[in-house]
Amino acid sequence: MKAVGLIVEYNPFHNGHAFHLQASKEAAGADVVIAVMSGNFLQRGEPALVSKWYRTQMALLNGVDLVFELPYRFAVQKAETFASGAVSILDAAGCEALCFGSESGDLTSFLQTISFLKENQQLFDASIKQHMENGVSYPKAIALSYQGLSGSDQFLNLAKPNNILGFQYMKAILEQNSQLKPLTVARKNADYHDEHFASETIASATSIRKAIFAEEEMHSPNIEQYVPEPTNRLLQEYKQRFGSYHHWENYWDLLQYKLITSSADELKNIYEMEEGLENRLVDAALTSADFKEYMDNIKTKRYTWTRLQRLSVHVLTNAKKTDMKNSIQAEYIRLLGMTQTGKDYLNKMKKHFSLPIISKLSAYKEKEILLDIKAARIYAMAFPKHIRKQMIRQEFNQPPIFIQK
Structure with missing residues (x-):
């Protein structure tokens, strides 16, 4: 069985992703599509709109066969480290090709x-x-x-953001002497950062999220034409089940508390904290009413919004410099979900995988996964206690999602 790998966030899965998935499968001549997907916090330093379990369902219902989680220490990172960790997982899982979207x-x-x-x-x-x-x-x-x-x-x-990621994917393949054959598909219609709908059926995840958050305030266009039916259904289900989607303002009180109660030395030990940034963050935390104001207060010409959001995620999760190893490769493969095709692939190929597969956290005792556990707990803090308890328990007890198609 020939597998093509995708490196994704699916925040949320939309029609552009569906186009990329199908084009990737055709370009690689693949039988199986494997996605390495960021967990609950993303590369640009944001909480995912909905949990990794719901985004896994979106992926499986829209054509992906296996979903593996990109560990926190690779997911919430600059492009080079993000790419390196994802490539190492796809390579370990026996993929023959990696297909990425690019502006080029x-x-x-x-x-x-x-x-x-x-x-x-x-x-x-x-x-x-x-x-x-x-x-x-x-x-x-x-x-x-x-x-x-x-x-x-x-x-x-x-x-261009996707060209930058693609460049880093290519570099990682060469540096790791990976068996992956690189392939690229041109992005269709919408640019990565577009905040407005650019066509009748294709829109960026950024513009879709903007519309979703506006819809919560009852004045947004419908997104049905921009996302496949399973995505739209699961988004509605998430809102009904949990009451809201995730965004930074849900976590502002926690971040503010962490900043104003931590010592300078404690903050200096946070990953990516440098050159007195801890003082700037604390000053902003003391004077800002919400996360948006805080970000406006700390942003500079040198430090991008994205870089500062990532740093804020690390403060929120207390991710220390000693926690974020310098290794360019993952130590494990965490399975989030599969279709029957994906299950068949695992049964045939897993003995050849060069990394251990984790299908349930409670069965894995190694310390490398502690950051992922911590991130999942923090992610759950956006909700009331009864939902929070349920989400934290799910992180340990949830078996891989299985979709029979």
Whole structure:
């Protein structure tokens, strides 16, 4: 059975994801689709709209055969680390190909860019450092350094978010000497950060979430035309079952409490805390009424909104520098869900996997998974006590979701 791997968040699963999934399967000639999916907190430093269990159901009902969780220490990270952890899981699970969406849609441009930067690595690194010393954010410094060295965007536009991720996927494949064959599919119609609907059927996850949150205030357009039926149904079920979706304001009181009751030394030990940022965060926590105001108060030219949101997640989960290992590869594969096709693949291939498979937390005792457990507990804190208790218990007792199609 030939498997193609996808690296996803599905926040939520929409029509653009469905297009990418089908195009990936066709491009790879695959029988099985394996998704490595971020857990309850995401790469841009946000809580997922709905839990990883509901997003797993969305994935399985829309064509994915196996869903593995990307551990917290890779999921809430810069693109390079995010890509490295996800690639290591797909490789360990026996995938033959990785297919990613990109603004480029042209694999040659990725290969040319990687080759060019490898030949000019010292100049590239020096240029990035210089731009950052001048107060430029890391992503912007990469784009400016690359454009300055190449003289144009003839290879790849590294200012585009999916191109950046794709570039890091390709690098991770090469650095890990992975068996994965890279493939790319051009993003369709909507840009990653679009906040408004750009076509009649395709919209970014950002614009869909914006509409969903607006709908809670009773003045939003319907999203049915932008998401498959299972997604729409599960979103409605989640709202009815839990009362609301997840967003940062649900966690503001917890974050504020953590910041104003922690010592400077405690905050300095939080992952990604540097150069006196702890003082800036505490000052903002003391004067801000909500998370949006807090973010407006701490954002600078050098530190992007995304970087500061990720740091805030690490404060919220008390993720210390010593917790977030420097390893580029995962230590385990956590199975969140499968279809019958996925189950057949596991039965045939799991003995060849190079990492242990976890299907139930209560059966796994190693300390590497403690961050995931902590993140799940914090994620549940958005809800009243009776729901919170249920969600925390689910993290330990939930077997992999099985969808018979």
